[in-house]
Amino acid sequence: xTPNRPAREVSDxxxxxxxxxxxxxxxxxxxxxxxxxxPIVRRITGAREQPAAGSAPAAGESTEAQTKAGPSIKLxxxxxxxxxxxxxxxxxxxxHANEVTAIIGPSGCGKSTMVRCINRMxxxxxxxxxxxxxxxxDLDVYDPTVDVIAVRRAVGMVFxxxxxxxxxSVFDNVAAGLRLTSRGRGDLREKVEAALRxxxxxxxxxxxxxxxxxGLSGGQQQRLCIARSLAVDxxxxxxxxxxxxxxxxxxxxxxxxIDELKxxxxxxxxxxxxxxxxxxxxxxxxxxxGQLVEVGATEEIFTNPSDPRTEEYVTGKFG
Amino acid sequence: xxxxxxSNERLAxxxxxxxxxxxxxLARGGVIVGTALAVMPLLLIVYYLLRKGLGxxxxxxxxxxxxxxxxxxxxxxxxxxxxxxxxIEIVALASAISIPVGIxxxxxxxxxxRGSVFASAVRFFVDVLTGVPSILFGLFVYIVLIVGTGSTxxxxxxxxxxxxxxxxxxxxxxxxxxxxxxxxLRESALALGAPRWRVIFSIVLPTxxxxxxxxxxxxxxxxxxxxxxLLFTAAATLHTSFNLSGFMNSLPVQIYKDVTSPTxxxxxxxxxxxxxxxxxxxxxxxxxxxxxxxxxLA
Amino acid sequence: MExxxxxxxxxxxxxxxxLARLPDRILKYGLSALSALILVLIVYFFFRLIGQARPAFxxxxxxxxxxxNNWDVGAEHFGALPLLVGTLITxxxxxxxxVPVAVAAAVYxxxxxxxxxxxxxxxxxELLAAVPSVVYGLWGIFFLAPKLQPAEQWLADRLSFIPFVxxxxxxxxxxxxxxxxxxxxxxxxxxxxxxxxxxTVPxxHKEAALALGATRWEMIxxxVLPYCRSGIVGGAMLGLGxxxxxxxxxxxxxxxxxxxxxxxxxxxxSLAAAIVNEFGEAQGVHRSALFAAGLVLFVLTLIVNAIxxxxxxxxxxxxxxxxxxxxxxxxxxxxxxxxxxx
Numbered sequence: 001x002t003p004n005r006p007a008r009e010v011s012d013x014x015x016x017x018x019x020x021x022x023x024x025x026x027x028x029x030x031x032x033x034x035x036x037x038x039p040i041v042r043r044i045t046g047a048r049e050q051p052a053a054g055s056a057p058a059a060g061e062s063t064e065a066q067t068k069a070g071p072s073i074k075l076x077x078x079x080x081x082x083x084x085x086x087x088x089x090x091x092x093x094x095x096h097a098n099e100v101t102a103i104i105g106p107s108g109c110g111k112s113t114m115v116r117c118i119n120r121m122x123x124x125x126x127x128x129x130x131x132x133x134x135x136x137x138d139l140d141v142y143d144p145t146v147d148v149i150a151v152r153r154a155v156g157m158v159f160x161x162x163x164x165x166x167x168x169s170v171f172d173n174v175a176a177g178l179r180l181t182s183r184g185r186g187d188l189r190e191k192v193e194a195a196l197r198x199x200x201x202x203x204x205x206x207x208x209x210x211x212x213x214x215g216l217s218g219g220q221q222q223r224l225c226i227a228r229s230l231a232v233d234x235x236x237x238x239x240x241x242x243x244x245x246x247x248x249x250x251x252x253x254x255x256x257x258i259d260e261l262k263x264x265x266x267x268x269x270x271x272x273x274x275x276x277x278x279x280x281x282x283x284x285x286x287x288x289x290g291q292l293v294e295v296g297a298t299e300e301i302f303t304n305p306s307d308p309r310t311e312e313y314v315t316g317k318f319g
Numbered sequence: 320x321x322x323x324x325x326s327n328e329r330l331a332x333x334x335x336x337x338x339x340x341x342x343x344x345l346a347r348g349g350v351i352v353g354t355a356l357a358v359m360p361l362l363l364i365v366y367y368l369l370r371k372g373l374g375x376x377x378x379x380x381x382x383x384x385x386x387x388x389x390x391x392x393x394x395x396x397x398x399x400x401x402x403x404x405x406x407i408e409i410v411a412l413a414s415a416i417s418i419p420v421g422i423x424x425x426x427x428x429x430x431x432x433r434g435s436v437f438a439s440a441v442r443f444f445v446d447v448l449t450g451v452p453s454i455l456f457g458l459f460v461y462i463v464l465i466v467g468t469g470s471t472x473x474x475x476x477x478x479x480x481x482x483x484x485x486x487x488x489x490x491x492x493x494x495x496x497x498x499x500x501x502x503x504l505r506e507s508a509l510a511l512g513a514p515r516w517r518v519i520f521s522i523v524l525p526t527x528x529x530x531x532x533x534x535x536x537x538x539x540x541x542x543x544x545x546x547x548x549l550l551f552t553a554a555a556t557l558h559t560s561f562n563l564s565g566f567m568n569s570l571p572v573q574i575y576k577d578v579t580s581p582t583x584x585x586x587x588x589x590x591x592x593x594x595x596x597x598x599x600x601x602x603x604x605x606x607x608x609x610x611x612x613x614x615x616l617a
Numbered sequence: 618m619e620x621x622x623x624x625x626x627x628x629x630x631x632x633x634x635x636l637a638r639l640p641d642r643i644l645k646y647g648l649s650a651l652s653a654l655i656l657v658l659i660v661y662f663f664f665r666l667i668g669q670a671r672p673a674f675x676x677x678x679x680x681x682x683x684x685x686n687n688w689d690v691g692a693e694h695f696g697a698l699p700l701l702v703g704t705l706i707t708x709x710x711x712x713x714x715x716v717p718v719a720v721a722a723a724v725y726x727x728x729x730x731x732x733x734x735x736x737x738x739x740x741x742x743e744l745l746a747a748v749p750s751v752v753y754g755l756w757g758i759f760f761l762a763p764k765l766q767p768a769e770q771w772l773a774d775r776l777s778f779i780p781f782v783x784x785x786x787x788x789x790x791x792x793x794x795x796x797x798x799x800x801x802x803x804x805x806x807x808x809x810x811x812x813x814x815x816x817t818v819p820x821x822h823k824e825a826a827l828a829l830g831a832t833r834w835e836m837i838x839x840x841v842l843p844y845c846r847s848g849i850v851g852g853a854m855l856g857l858g859x860x861x862x863x864x865x866x867x868x869x870x871x872x873x874x875x876x877x878x879x880x881x882x883x884x885x886x887s888l889a890a891a892i893v894n895e896f897g898e899a900q901g902v903h904r905s906a907l908f909a910a911g912l913v914l915f916v917l918t919l920i921v922n923a924i925x926x927x928x929x930x931x932x933x934x935x936x937x938x939x940x941x942x943x944x945x946x947x948x949x950x951x952x953x954x955x956x957x958x959x
Contacts, residue, residue: 121828126732153333153830163821167843176839177829181336225825232829339832346834350729353721357808358741360801364748364756371759420651427648441652444659450922451915452862454889458911459662462669486655516640544749546865547889551896571751571865578755578869586759593752604747 070235070266071137072097073118078132080113080122087113089290090132095283100258100267102281102298104274106313110290111270115238118268119155120148136235153177156229156265160241162221164213164228171209173224177232191231198264199227200257219250226257237261239269243276255280274314278302286310365597372594375587381595385573385588387557396584399592401559402573406596408561409474409553409569410543413481418535420482421489428490429497430519442494448487454547456480461551474560474567477553484548485538492534496527496614529614536607540600546571570596663915670909672902682909688875688886690895695906697913699877703792703887704917706878707867708860710796715803715860716853722804723811728837739812746805754869757798762789762870769793769882787882790872795885798866803856810852814845814932848932854925858918864889888914 073095080088088110095101103111116122117130120141133140141151164173174192192209196202201223205216213224222242229237239258243251258267258280271277277284278298285295286307294307305311379398386397424441432438460480465471500523508518524531549555549572556566570592577589673695674682685696726738770787818841826836842849872884873894888910896907 119828121824124824124827147335149335149830149832150333151830152828157828159821159824159828161821163819163825165822165825165840165843167846176826177831180339180829180831180835228825228829333830335830335832339835343832343834346837347729350721350725353718354725354730354738356718357722357804358738360804361741361745361748363760364752367756367760368752420654423648424652424655427645427652431645432649432652437649437652441655444656446926447659447919447922448655450858450862450918452864452889452918454862454864454892455662455666455911455915458666458892458908462665462908466669483658514637514641516644519644540747544747544751546749546751547893550893571749574751574755575865575869578751578758589755593755596749597747597752600747600749601744604744 070098070262070264073236073266073268074133074135075114075118076133076135078114078117078130078134080110080117080130081128082125083127087290088117088130091287091292093285093292093295095266095268097266098262098264099282100262100269100280102277102284103268103270103287104272104277104284104313105287105293107272109287111287112240114287115240115268115270116157118236118238119152119157121152121157123148153181153232154234155236155238156232156234158222158225158229158237158239158242161245162218162225164216164221164224166212166214168213169210170205170213170216170224173213174227174231177228181232192227195227195231198230198261199223200253200260201227217250219246219253222246222250222254223257226254226261230261234265236266236268239267241270241272244272251276274302286313288313368590368594368597371587371590372592375591376594380588380591384559385557385568396582396588397557399570399573399588399595401557401568402570402592403595404559404561405474405553405555405568406543406570406599408563409478409481409549409567410539412475412478412563413485413542414535414539416478417482417485417489417538421486421538422493422531424486424490425493425497426519426524428494430515430523445487445490448483449491452547453484453545456483457548457551459483460548465552472552472554472566474553474563474565477549477567477569478563480548480552481542481545484545485542488538488541489534492537493527493531496530496534497523499530500526529610533607533611533614536603536610540603540607543603544571544596544600546575550575570599666908666912666915670905670912672905673909676902677906682906683913686877688891690903693902695902695909697888697906697910699875700886700888700891700910701913702878703871703885704861704889704914706792706881706885707795707799707871707887708857710793710881711799711803711860712853712857713800714797715800715856716807716849718800719804719807719852719856720811720849723808723815724837724841727812727815728841729833742808743805745801750802750863750866751869753798753802753866757794757866757870758790761797762791762794765794765797773882781879782881788872788884790870790884791882792871792878792885793881795867795871795887798870799860799863802863802866803859806859807849807852807856810855810929811845811849814848814852815841818844845932847928851925851928851932854921854928858921858925861921862889862914862918864893868893 075091075093078088078091078093079086091114103115105111113122118134118141120130122128122130130142132142134142136154139146141148141155164170165176168176171192174195175188178188178191193202196205201220204220205224208215213221216224222245226237226242243254246254255276258269261267262282269277269281281298283295284298284301286293286301286305286309288309294301294305294310296306301310302314305314377398381398381403382400383398384401385399424445428438428441432441457480460476460483464476464479504522504526505518508522509515513521549569553567553569553572555568555572555576557568560567574589574592574596577585577592580586580589676693677685677695682695682697683701684698685694686698687694687696688699689695722738722742726735730738766787766789769791773782773787776782822840822844823836826840831839867887868890871887871890873886874884875886875891878885892907892910892914895903899907
């Protein structure tokens with residue numbers, strides 16, 4: 001279900017205009033299993049293409065993806081250890097389906113560690129382990145009967161530094177995940193194109209699909225990595241500071257992308273940049289010292305936080 | 320709590336096919352088999368050396384020269400005294416030549432010539448030297464020192480061949496170690512007004528010493544085991560000799576001669592000698608590694 | 618230049634007396650002369666070797682020597698093709714067996730093996746390089762070859778339809794055993810370089826593959842092996858150089874049959890083995906022919922090693938890391954000797 005927003009024109013990105021905060025009208029939306037009203041986050045004007053309710057799908061998105069809903073994610077008493085050191089200390093947190101949730105907090109507070117527990121990448125580090133439950137809808141990914149590789153297909157990840165496979169072309173990069181499973185080569189081309197369109201990269205690389213992935217610009221490489229994750233059709237995408245290595249224009253493109261993608265998947269984004277959280281996220285969670293301090297609608301967190309520590313962080317008193 | 324059927328369906332979409340799991344297992348198995356294959360030869364060699372060689376060891380084994388008799392029993396074929404002593408003498412001389420020259424060249428490469436075209440050329444040729452099969456060193460010394468001078472085999476000529484072999488090893492390892500000495504160390508000494516040679520001898524070389532010793536020991540270990548360079552240069556004699564300008568025996572050459580003998584006792588002597596040689600080399604390696612660990616660099 | 622003395626020390630701060638500068642000068646030029654010596658040495662060797670080989674080339678012609686298929690000492694014919702082919706066969710077998718095993722071991726040690734086993738395994742493989750080649754020969758001819766003979770005969774009988782492998786009588790010294798011994802000798806070098814290159818794969822790429830839902834092996838195939846390709850090939854070529862030049866071990870286990878190799882399990886010959894076996898008693902043209910064989914060996918190893926170095930250097934460049942790969946190439950040679958031992 002798409003939120004009821006006024007259609008917006010695609011206007012040229014004006015790098016000189018500063019962000020003008022604009023309050024938009026609220027609308028009441030039923031989403032997933034939640035009956036709560038979904039507040040709409042402030043946006044930067046002048047740079048957004050928004051799909052209107054009931055309008056034709058945005059260019060390139062496959063229709064079937066639009067009708068699929070991402071799962072909600074629930075962390076129950078999640079603890080993460082590096083050897084004996086406890087980095088994430090008992091977190092209960094829920095990510096709503098088809099929403100973007102941002103995790104903010106000072107360096108070292110455990111945001112990345114926590115997020116890496118969701119797709120069980122944390123345990124790849126020697127000596128690291130996690131306790132607690134991580135539920136995709138009602139499936140605990142840490143359940144011993146669950147195959148960790150299957151979890152990683154369902155939960156995709158985009159890393160801080162763009163990391164396309166250096167020995168592969170653009171096409172091969174996107175197809176990499178697909179080639180692990182799909183037998184039929186027939187629809188490989190289609191799937192790669194769909195993924196590239198979904199990442200907003202198709203127009204830029206359509207004529208150089210077989211050139212090395214590393215030859216793209218930083219922002220393009222990151223979108224390539226997003227396409228790579230999208231190609232295997234995940235239900236969740238985790239993003240660990242995806243724009244921190246990119247310039248502002250590339251960052252903007254990716255934020256637009258996130259806005260489109262959330263209709264297909266649930267997105268969790270770790271970010272250092274509070275303005276980014278404000279722009280992109282529906283809900284925001286603030287972490288400190290391995291613990292969850294506060295979570296709520298992004299608007300609330302930034303204008304009217306309930307915990308004093310949140311207020312200190314958000315107003316820049318530390319971190 | 321086991322996942323509900325809806326979630327099962329959800330994750331089943333992403334499940335790993337048994338074929339992939341099989342391939343993963345097969346690949347892991349293959350890699351483990353490969354590793355086992357890589358480790359086995361050493362264990363087998365050590366086992367055989369011990370089994371066949373230990374029995375031959377005795378006091379007389381180490382204190383009598385080979386007699387050259389190959390038709391009689393073990394008691395009359397002698398031991399390997401001249402071989403051991405010969406190896407020690409030849410390798411010692413080879414080291415005396417190659418160590419100063421090798422470290423000198425390395426010092427020049429790092430301290431004086433760095434970055435120059437000449438240095439690149441030298442490094443290139445040192446690399447070439449590293450790749451030369453050791454038998455060619457023997458041939459070279461033969462050409463220059465035996466054919467060229469019209470004289471005959473001698474222990475010192477074998478030592479020259481071995482030193483040629485050791486040279487690139489010493490140079491390369493010394494260069495690596497010297498490069499690891501922090502530039503800041505040199506600079507602070509130079510800033511105090513010390514001349515370059517002083518800095519090298521008082522600061523750089525002492526700091527690099529453990530690493531240099533390691534490299535040298537490994538080069539010695541390598542040279543001690545070489546046969547071909549000695550075959551046509553030092554030749555071999557049966558008697559213990561301290562005269563480096565005459566024929567000289569050595570362990571590898573002695574083993575090589577004994578290998579093809581039809582007499583079992585002689586072959587057994589070869590095993591005993593091989594065990595001796597390997598023990599010597601492994602000891603050198605061990606000491607080299609221990610010293611390397613105490614190095615303050617890298 | 619006027620010396621301007623400092624306060625009370627009496628030392629001038631401009632210009633040092635000639636005597637004080639002398640040690641530096643001597644050291645600098647002395648050492649550079651020494652270094653130049655290396656260059657001179659190699660070039661000199663090359664030319665002297667050619668000189669000694671000339672009589673053989675005059676008799677057979679250069680191409681006739683290298684590609685002539687007739688090594689007959691008695692009749693004073695010296696076509697070295699059987700020797701060359703023998704060298705190629707044994708080195709080929711060594712690569713075929715040694716490289717996969719070495720790479721597998723490297724993969725295991727860097728990716729799959731529990732941390733505490735890593736050091737021990739590495740040492741065990743590297744120690745193979747410390748074993749002298751004459752001991753390899755001894756072990757090869759008295760343990761390996763006899764043990765393998767029944768299996769080889771079985772293979773030869775079963776696969777008699779395959780031209781090179783099957784049919785015929787299996788002798789104890791043969792090409793295959795020589796290749797196998799050589800494979801063992803090149804294991805440490807190839808493994809060390811492969812290990813170094815694999816250790817420099819950036820973890821990002823491995824994580825990206827895992828996050829896509831790849832199994833461990835799929836991750837290695839996607840992110841590790843392609844990255845390490847040129848380094849591994851470079852290491853393999855260094856191993857090849859070693860195998861080509863190895864004389865003593867091969868001489869002991871290959872037999873003594875200077876005929877063109879037509880069967881894997883038959884006795885054979887190689888360039889280096891011929892030199893070792895025949896040099897002692899060779900006279901005149903024969904001796905010159907052996908020098909010529911040495912020249913061929915020299916040129917071969919030069920080319921192979923040059924290519925190897927290029928590849929390893931390229932791998933080191935893309936890999937970064939503190940020149941770990943080049944150190945391995947240097948260290949691998951230090952500990953084992955990529956130069957063919959004898």
